[in-house]
Structures are given as C-alpha cells and as structure tokens.
Amino acid sequence: MKNPFYIRELPFDAPFCNREKEINELVRHGKNRMNVILYSPRRFGKTSLAKRAMSVLSKEMTTTIYMDFMGTTSIDEIAERIAVKTYQYTYAKENLFKKVTRIFSSWRPVLRPDPETGLNITVESVPGRRGRIILEETLQSLGKFSSEAEKGCYIVFDEFQEITEIKDSITIEGIMRSEIQQHNKISYLFIGSRRRVLLDMFNQKKRPFYQSGINYSLNPLNTDILSKFLVEQFHLGNKICPDEIAQKISERVHGYPYYVQKIAYFIYELSGKKITENDYYNAFKLLLESEKPLFEVMIQxxxxxxxxxxxxxxxxxxxxxxxxxxxxxxxxxxxxxxxxxxxxxxxxxxxxxxxxxxxxxxxxxxxxxxxx
Ligand SMILES: Nc1ncnc2c1ncn2[C@@H]1O[C@H](COP(=O)(O)OP(=O)(O)OP(=O)(O)O)[C@@H](O)[C@H]1O
Ligand SMILES: [Mg+2]
Missing domain, CATH: 1.10.10.10 (Winged helix-like DNA-binding domain superfamily/Winged helix DNA-binding domain)
Incomplete structure (x- = not known):
C-alpha cells in the first residue's frame, strides 16, 4: 500500500486538510479583483492554498498564472519570469499563445524539446531591452493580455518579498506598483514567508505598495481538525492511528502542515498495522535528523x-x-x-x-x- 502522506509538494488531487474558509475567502477576493497579501511563517501551506484557490477560479474560466520570485537577482529576471510564466500558461491554448506572442513584444518564446517534460519553454528578450524599460513593458503587456481575458486574471506572485533583496529594489517596487494599479482585470495574490519584510512593503507609508491590498494572515491548522485528518489518512493507508497519538503529533508540531505530513510519513513507514507511541518517538527523531541540514544552513x-x-x-x-x-x-x-x-x-x-x-x-x- 502506498504511503498516504507527502513530503514533497502536495499534488492537486492529494487530500487537503480543511482550509475551506480560506479557499472561499481567497476565491471571493479573486472574483472581486482585490489584491491580497498572504503571509505566514514558512511551510504553513501558503503555496498549496494559493494553488487550490487557483484551481477553483480556473474552473470558472478565470485565467490563473502562478509566478515564483524565489532566487530572482535582477530587474531583468523579474520581467523574464513574468513573461515566461505567461507563455508557459498559454502554450497549450493555441489562440492564447499567439495572442501572448503578439502582446509580449519584448520577449520571444524559445521552444526546445525536453526528454522529461516533452517541451521546454523559455524566453529571450529582444535586443536593446533591459532594466526598468523591460519590466515596464512586460507589466504593460501583462495588463493588455488581461484586458482581453473575458473573465479576468488571477496572478499569484509567490515569495514576493524576494524582490527586496535585489539592488534598486525600491525602483522595482515603484515600477511594479505603478503598472499593477492600472490592471483592473487582474487580482493579484502576493505571498511571502518573511512576514516582516513582506508586510513592511505593503504597510509602510513611504513604500510604493502602501495599502494596495488586503493583509491576509494564514494560521496553522487547527490541531483537532488536523488530528481527525491524520486518523483518516492512516485509515486510508490501511493503518490504525489512535486519537491520542494523532493529537500528540498535531500539538507537537503546532499544527504545521509540512511537519505533520513529514512525521506522519515516517510513522507510516515505521509502523505495523496499529501506530504506537514508540513509532511516534522514532519518527520524531527521523524528522529532526532530516531537517538538520536545512537548520544548519539557516544558521550558517x-x-x-x-x-x-x-x-x-x-x-x-x-x-x-x-x-x-x-x-x-x-x-x-x-x-x-x-x-x-x-x-x-x-x-x-x-x-x-x-x-x-x-x-x-x-x-x-x-x-x-x-x-x-
Ligand atoms: N491543508 C493542508 N493539508 C495537508 N497538507 C498540507 C496542507 N497545507 C500544506 N500542506 C503540506 O505542507 C507542505 C508545505 O506547504 P506549502 O509549500 O504550501 O507551504 P508554504 O507556506 O508555501 O511554504 P514556504 O513558506 O516554504 O513556501 C506541503 O507540501 C504539504 O505537504
Ligand atoms: Mg511556498
């Protein structure tokens, strides 16, 4: 029997614990074309939640595009990510792809066969286009693209606080804000896990993004609901998890979705038909061991x-x-x-x-x- 828990990114169809209220609220803000700033500590499930909201909205014909700014180091790279994600999103939709090729005139798509994915789509900027000009043009292109989308667009900017690490970040924030505020057919979801950095961008008077969205804090999962979820998942995996152990796990990790999945994954691997306290302690040790390299990097x-x-x-x-x-x-x-x-x-x-x-x-x- 397959382990019912996930250590890597949660697939779209994987069981999801609760978050119904949050999905509904994000979807409503999306439909209302509001911009939202979604924040929480790392690994609380922001990205998974955003993808669920995107999936609901896309079923209702909204154009939904996910962009991640982790690791961007220059203004050109930000523009490139926006362009490439838009091209990638539209590739499967022939008419839309043509439209994007026409609208995103600063970027040409580059298509190459890829042994793993079948096709790799990247972009190349047209000569002479760099720096603030290309970012402005790319955002204007995104605005134009959205204005032609019948049901509007939902754009997710994940790890948005990363742009503050780039030299001249205030210029970038300024350009982004002044273009984005003209995009009245787009609802933006700005996500970040360094809460202070992200919130300062949106809540400090002198910053370009000041008061340009709704602050939305994501809380940990409720431990009672989480315990029930755990018992159910073990049951689906043909194992019995006593309520007290499920409760213990949920409380020990303070409702952190990532840690819950990981510890439960280890427990599932270690245990027999019925989960024991000992399985829980052994799995906890494995969890600590597996996080060690990351923690070492964090303090390095x-x-x-x-x-x-x-x-x-x-x-x-x-x-x-x-x-x-x-x-x-x-x-x-x-x-x-x-x-x-x-x-x-x-x-x-x-x-x-x-x-x-x-x-x-x-x-x-x-x-x-x-x-x-
Ligand atoms: N509602 C949920 N139910 C079950 N598992 C969840 C849920 N939300 C998140 N997870 C688990 O937690 C993991 C981390 O979630 P996710 O990557 O969405 O968090 P994040 O807040 O975006 O993290 P980061 O700050 O590192 O980007 C997921 O891979 C998934 O296994
Ligand atoms: Mg994330």
Missing amino acids: SLAGQQIALLVALAKEPTGVPFSAAYMSKHQLGSIGGVQGAIKKLISLDYIEKSQNIFSIVDPIFATWLTLL
Whole structure:
C-alpha cells in the first residue's frame, strides 16, 4: 500500500486538510479583483492554498498564472519570469499563445524539446531591452493580455518579498506598483514567508505598495481538525492511528502542515498495522535528523551572538531579552548586539514577538536549537 502522506509538494488531487474558509475567502477576493497579501511563517501551506484557490477560479474560466520570485537577482529576471510564466500558461491554448506572442513584444518564446517534460519553454528578450524599460513593458503587456481575458486574471506572485533583496529594489517596487494599479482585470495574490519584510512593503507609508491590498494572515491548522485528518489518512493507508497519538503529533508540531505530513510519513513507514507511541518517538527523531541540514544552513551565515540569542529563546522564550539576568544567564554579550540580533532574526522570520514574548517561530527548529 502506498504511503498516504507527502513530503514533497502536495499534488492537486492529494487530500487537503480543511482550509475551506480560506479557499472561499481567497476565491471571493479573486472574483472581486482585490489584491491580497498572504503571509505566514514558512511551510504553513501558503503555496498549496494559493494553488487550490487557483484551481477553483480556473474552473470558472478565470485565467490563473502562478509566478515564483524565489532566487530572482535582477530587474531583468523579474520581467523574464513574468513573461515566461505567461507563455508557459498559454502554450497549450493555441489562440492564447499567439495572442501572448503578439502582446509580449519584448520577449520571444524559445521552444526546445525536453526528454522529461516533452517541451521546454523559455524566453529571450529582444535586443536593446533591459532594466526598468523591460519590466515596464512586460507589466504593460501583462495588463493588455488581461484586458482581453473575458473573465479576468488571477496572478499569484509567490515569495514576493524576494524582490527586496535585489539592488534598486525600491525602483522595482515603484515600477511594479505603478503598472499593477492600472490592471483592473487582474487580482493579484502576493505571498511571502518573511512576514516582516513582506508586510513592511505593503504597510509602510513611504513604500510604493502602501495599502494596495488586503493583509491576509494564514494560521496553522487547527490541531483537532488536523488530528481527525491524520486518523483518516492512516485509515486510508490501511493503518490504525489512535486519537491520542494523532493529537500528540498535531500539538507537537503546532499544527504545521509540512511537519505533520513529514512525521506522519515516517510513522507510516515505521509502523505495523496499529501506530504506537514508540513509532511516534522514532519518527520524531527521523524528522529532526532530516531537517538538520536545512537548520544548519539557516544558521550558517549568522553571527555568534545571533545564534546565542536563538539558542536562548529556544530554551527560554522571554519578554525581557535585554534584562541583565537573561543576558548573563545565556551569555548574550552587549545590549546593542542583542538589539541588532533581534532585528535581523525577526526579518528572517526565525523569531517573533507575540503577546510581548519573543520566541522561535518554528517548533522543530526550536527543538533542534536546544540540542546544540
Ligand atoms: N491543508 C493542508 N493539508 C495537508 N497538507 C498540507 C496542507 N497545507 C500544506 N500542506 C503540506 O505542507 C507542505 C508545505 O506547504 P506549502 O509549500 O504550501 O507551504 P508554504 O507556506 O508555501 O511554504 P514556504 O513558506 O516554504 O513556501 C506541503 O507540501 C504539504 O505537504
Ligand atoms: Mg511556498
């Protein structure tokens, strides 16, 4: 029997836990042509949720295109991603593809056979088109393309905060905002996992995107609903998961969808017909082991004091990180250093301040830090 849990990206038809309210709300905003800023810590299910909303909207004939800005390093690359995704989306629809070729005049499609996917579609810019001009033209092309779409467009910009890492990012934000605000047949969904960085883009008065959408926070999955989901999935996989163990898993990972899938995946592999506490503990160890390389990368480029603060907060969340007692107990060095570390760690979304307490965002990362 196939393992019913997923470690990699969730396929469209895979069982999805709850999120009905969220899908409905996103779909409604999409239909109303509102722009939405969807944010949460990493691995909460933003991308999966956006894809579900896209799937509902596309059944209703809205043109839905997903674009991911992770790893973009220049203004030209942003324009290129927008163009290539639009070409890729329309390729299977002959008339639309011709239309895009006509409208996106700054970019030519390049089609090459690909042994894996059958066809690889990339784009090439026309000579002389670079920098802000090509971004403006590409967004204008997207606007024109959408104005001809009968039911409008739903465009998802995933990992949108990444554009702030690019040199001249404020210029890029400015260009994007001034073009996007003219796109009245497009609803944009801006997604990001570095919450402070993304929210600052949309909520700081001086920033171009100021107040240009609805802030939409995605919460973790409700642990009771999640436990039921787990029991059902194990049942579909022909195994029995007692309610208490399902509840334990859901609570231990604070309702994080990614960790739930992963730990359940390991449990399924380890267990017999009926899941035991021991399976849960062994799977938890495997989970920690499998996340270790990523956690190591996360702290690799941090300064010693920043790591010391992370470890301190993992062991002891606090409302008073600057108090002499806390600083000396955890050997945190100078106040200035701790202030700088807090700012940096919040911008990376490694720590958060909630109800006046600073703590580590990711519960599994926190466990790993306490073992350092
Ligand atoms: N509602 C859900 N039901 C079941 N599993 C889910 C659900 N939402 C997300 N997942 C699981 O969590 C994993 C992470 O989800 P996803 O990639 O959508 O999160 P994300 O918030 O976009 O993460 P990142 O911030 O890293 O981009 C998915 O691969 C899937 O296995
Ligand atoms: Mg994502």
